[in-house]
Amino acid sequence: xxxxxxxxxxxxxxxxxxxxxxxxxxxxxxxxxxxxxxxxxxxxxxxxxxxxxxxxxxxxxxxxxxxxxxxxxxxxxxxxxxxxxxxxxxxxxxxxxxxxxxxxxxxxxxxxxxxxxxxxxxxxxxxxxxxxxxxxxxxxxxxxxxxxxxxxxxxxxxxxxxxxxxxxxxxxxxxxxxxxxxxxxxxxxxxxxxxxxxxxxxxxxxxxxxxxxxxxxxxxxxxxxxxxxxxxxxxxxxxxxxxxxxxxxxxxxxxxxxxxxxxxxxxxxxxxxxxxxxxxxxxxxxxxxxxxxxxxxxxxxxxxxxxxxxxxxxxxxxxxxxxxxxxxxxxxxxxxxxxxxxxxxxxxxxxxxxxxxxxxxxxxxxxxxxxxxxxxxxxxxxxxxxxxxxxxxxxxxxxxxxxxxxxxxxxxxxxxxxxxxxxxxxxxxxxxxxxxxxxxxxxxxxxxx
Amino acid sequence: xxxxxxxxxxxxxxxxxxxxxxxxxxxxxxxxxxxxxxxxxxxxxxxxxxxxxxxxxxxxxxxxxxxxxxxxxxxxxxxxxxxxxxxxxxxxxxxxxxxxxxxxxxxxxxxxxxxxxxxxxxxxxxxxxxxxxxxxxxxxxxxxxxxxxxxxxxxxxxxxxxxxxxxxxxxxxxxxxxxxxxxxxxxxxxxxxxxxxxxxxxxxxxxxxxxxxxxxxxxxxxxxxxxxxxxxxxxxxxxxxxxxxxxxxxxxxxxxxxxxxxxxxxxxxxxxxxxxxxxxxxxxxxxxxxxxxxxxxxxxxxxxxxxxxxxxxxxxxxxxxxxxxxxxxxxxxxxxxxxxxxxxxxxxxxxxxxxxxxxxxxxxxxxxxxxxxxxxxxxxxxxxxxxxxxxxxxxxxxxxxxxxxxxxxxxxxxxxxxxxxxxxxxxxxxxxxxxxxxxxxxxxxxxxxxxxxxxxxxxxxxxxxxxxxxxxx
Numbered sequence: 001x002x003x004x005x006x007x008x009x010x011x012x013x014x015x016x017x018x019x020x021x022x023x024x025x026x027x028x029x030x031x032x033x034x035x036x037x038x039x040x041x042x043x044x045x046x047x048x049x050x051x052x053x054x055x056x057x058x059x060x061x062x063x064x065x066x067x068x069x070x071x072x073x074x075x076x077x078x079x080x081x082x083x084x085x086x087x088x089x090x091x092x093x094x095x096x097x098x099x100x101x102x103x104x105x106x107x108x109x110x111x112x113x114x115x116x117x118x119x120x121x122x123x124x125x126x127x128x129x130x131x132x133x134x135x136x137x138x139x140x141x142x143x144x145x146x147x148x149x150x151x152x153x154x155x156x157x158x159x160x161x162x163x164x165x166x167x168x169x170x171x172x173x174x175x176x177x178x179x180x181x182x183x184x185x186x187x188x189x190x191x192x193x194x195x196x197x198x199x200x201x202x203x204x205x206x207x208x209x210x211x212x213x214x215x216x217x218x219x220x221x222x223x224x225x226x227x228x229x230x231x232x233x234x235x236x237x238x239x240x241x242x243x244x245x246x247x248x249x250x251x252x253x254x255x256x257x258x259x260x261x262x263x264x265x266x267x268x269x270x271x272x273x274x275x276x277x278x279x280x281x282x283x284x285x286x287x288x289x290x291x292x293x294x295x296x297x298x299x300x301x302x303x304x305x306x307x308x309x310x311x312x313x314x315x316x317x318x319x320x321x322x323x324x325x326x327x328x329x330x331x332x333x334x335x336x337x338x339x340x341x342x343x344x345x346x347x348x349x350x351x352x353x354x355x356x357x358x359x360x361x362x363x364x365x366x367x368x369x370x371x372x373x374x375x376x377x378x379x380x381x382x383x384x385x386x387x388x389x390x391x392x393x394x395x396x397x398x399x400x401x402x403x404x405x406x407x408x409x410x411x412x413x414x415x416x417x418x419x420x421x422x423x424x425x426x427x428x429x430x431x432x433x434x435x436x437x438x439x440x441x442x443x444x445x446x447x448x449x
Numbered sequence: 450x451x452x453x454x455x456x457x458x459x460x461x462x463x464x465x466x467x468x469x470x471x472x473x474x475x476x477x478x479x480x481x482x483x484x485x486x487x488x489x490x491x492x493x494x495x496x497x498x499x500x501x502x503x504x505x506x507x508x509x510x511x512x513x514x515x516x517x518x519x520x521x522x523x524x525x526x527x528x529x530x531x532x533x534x535x536x537x538x539x540x541x542x543x544x545x546x547x548x549x550x551x552x553x554x555x556x557x558x559x560x561x562x563x564x565x566x567x568x569x570x571x572x573x574x575x576x577x578x579x580x581x582x583x584x585x586x587x588x589x590x591x592x593x594x595x596x597x598x599x600x601x602x603x604x605x606x607x608x609x610x611x612x613x614x615x616x617x618x619x620x621x622x623x624x625x626x627x628x629x630x631x632x633x634x635x636x637x638x639x640x641x642x643x644x645x646x647x648x649x650x651x652x653x654x655x656x657x658x659x660x661x662x663x664x665x666x667x668x669x670x671x672x673x674x675x676x677x678x679x680x681x682x683x684x685x686x687x688x689x690x691x692x693x694x695x696x697x698x699x700x701x702x703x704x705x706x707x708x709x710x711x712x713x714x715x716x717x718x719x720x721x722x723x724x725x726x727x728x729x730x731x732x733x734x735x736x737x738x739x740x741x742x743x744x745x746x747x748x749x750x751x752x753x754x755x756x757x758x759x760x761x762x763x764x765x766x767x768x769x770x771x772x773x774x775x776x777x778x779x780x781x782x783x784x785x786x787x788x789x790x791x792x793x794x795x796x797x798x799x800x801x802x803x804x805x806x807x808x809x810x811x812x813x814x815x816x817x818x819x820x821x822x823x824x825x826x827x828x829x830x831x832x833x834x835x836x837x838x839x840x841x842x843x844x845x846x847x848x849x850x851x852x853x854x855x856x857x858x859x860x861x862x863x864x865x866x867x868x869x870x871x872x873x874x875x876x877x878x879x880x881x882x883x884x885x886x887x888x889x890x891x892x893x894x895x896x897x898x899x900x901x902x903x904x905x906x907x908x909x910x911x912x913x914x915x916x917x918x919x920x921x922x
Contacts, residue, residue: 042693045495045496046496047495047496047497048496048497048498048499048775049496049497049498049499050498050499050500050775051498051499051500051516051517052499052500052501052502052773053501053502053503053504054486054501054502054503054773055503055504056484056503067477067478068479068480069478069479069480069481070480070481070482070483071480071481071482071483071484072482072483072484073483073484073485073486073503073504074483074485075504079483082483083483086481086483089553090479090480090481090553091479093469093476093479093553093554093557094476094477094478094479095475095476095477097475097477146694147693147694147695149693149695149816184694184695184816190817191697191816191817192816192817193814193816193817227891230662230663259473260472260473260576261575261576261612261614262576262612262619262621264619340482342478342480376812376813376814376819376820376821376845377810377811377812377821377822377823377843379810379812380809380810380811380812380821380822380823380843381823382621384612384619384621385618385619385620385621385654386619387840387841388841389660389823389841389842389843389893389894390821390843390893391812391819391820391821391843391845391893407817407819408819408845408846408847408891409845409893410662410821410843410845410891410893411893412662412841412843412893412894446662446894448662448663448891448892448893448894
């Protein structure tokens, strides 16, 4: 993938100019390209290999105060003319909106180290080898590990080029790679799955043996799992489970959700909603972060924002639109998946800040309760009301020790109640993609089985 | 091919999509997209190589072909002669008013009708979000077996999300309609009706009490939709999971896996349904496949790859989200066939329990069959009568166990639509069921555990195999 952006810069500049010539008051063109490699192995053979490349451009225009958007993968001259026509026609059908503004040029942080050239230099065979080692490590951990559901290597390399009618023109490239594994352990007719993931910006940081062993041991530890009777219990959540819950809370920090009356935190800025151990950070410049970038989806420099500081709601996330509407400054949180979408409001690298305790010490401190390692159906929880009722699995905590595995249970409550009940955070901050959390200790939750 | 590949396939796709979003009483987004892409697949033994690109220059395509061939451990440069023959269209699916021929303003008008209706419903409705989307997808599929298919799929979808607020409580209501259809869908299911249902659901949830917790009888109304059948057995009957030993239903053909009252069908041929199609994404004609007949497991859902492994024909379940993905066995329109009980009688004969009037999303671990789904609208049943609405309930169970328990099946049938996720790919599906009773299911609610025991008087994103589906808010 080239680091030279000549052709793409011409395309985005030209689109902005064409739109203005055709009567747009303002315009923004966003080009993105992604190259993907995926390798899936099973039983020490390559089962699936994927190699892909896609690119396209999205155009946002303002006709007076009416916004319009269109995208295309057709980068020919005719394709781009058609793109401008569609975006303008779409604007004509939209409502007037006084808060539509585009940012101006800015100075961006350099040396973010987003692109590891060794990803390109490493031959595909070496990446296949990595996936094979991952599977081998998991399958050989214990004779009860019987099946590989997934053992894979993935890699994504991308480039972004952005221009707007305020004279902004900027570009960057980045990449990340990752391993994921799901194994099935079996004993006496009981089948249990265990998973693990690892995503990094540097190829050399991947640890296939560690990921393989973690997934396999999670499967083995669940063997013999049984439901339990309904109770109120103190719960320790492992980082993956904590990330799932954090994911339900995060949309409430979006200024867009606040302004449209679908944020639980709308009236809670400056108010205490959690204990002093709870701090939530969104950091677009995090070293090694998967979502780190010099600028956000509309060209505003990325930065570090504290969303929740020692239990107090400190800030909401803004893009240019929500900032204009609130009369504030954008926080650099314009989120954009690809050329196919308009910039919304979203996180960069968002995490629950770790505390000082070893996870084992948290568990010992609980005495009796539940240790959760899996949730099922988290996406069915309601981010607007904050109510959740999810399937879960994990282990019992008895006398400060992990004992029998449990599954088929549900954990229910409200995300604000969850937030307020976090008593302590472990020191094991773990990221799943660009969201992170440590092991956490949550006071009492309703559990049924 | 000349170099020893077992199967090669080209999938070319052109997609035009239009989306309209209304929120805050404003038409906030009107967007259109045009996309062309090509996916190339080569099978050698048990290995698949897949490549895609959306830059369609001859150089780019040759480069792609070479890379995919190399990935499949072939030497590039070979050629093979394949006589393509066009596969006849197996049946028609009618589209009367293609959205592509309508003006953007026509779609905007549908959205405005929904928005205005929901807002008028009650002053406690504080926010309304309306999402409209249509797609025109043209596909050209050719493979080394000589099959050639050209097809066109037209889908429309309208979803309304209402937020109701009272006394510091924030509740939401959601309703969506969609189909393999043109804009005529909205003559049968007007935007006003969708909006009213969503708005009323959010208001109802304001008055609902926290759901009970614990085991209890559950009646699922036909209008509740089919999330349960989708999760409890649908995914477990997809042949890739079965062949890898990742399904509780593996190796159980011919065996009873459900109550004799339960017949499960997956059908691509239904007129107007969201999961319908004429050809699947490998060019196999769509069909109706009976999966469970009177409780006995009689078939799985196959794509070409999984069918080849067993030396049998594909059931036409090979689907992919777009040219960016290889096909997988996926559901279409999945339903439990209607039975003979009177739906009202099913409720009358239930002393105490939960009535599910609308299901939300769900998820399943196919390996052990454990599933969970959300109750979007639920009521208590007391002494055979429907009483107070409840909120925040989730039902968990184990597929085979729950299906074996079903003891009453109504004569009605209700559909719901969703986007089903598997291996990171979303495809449009619909699910349906008649009114059903399950004598004992775990309800996870937010009411205190002690309270629940008194009330009942007794008793993974992109994890493969873990499905995500449902309304998609």
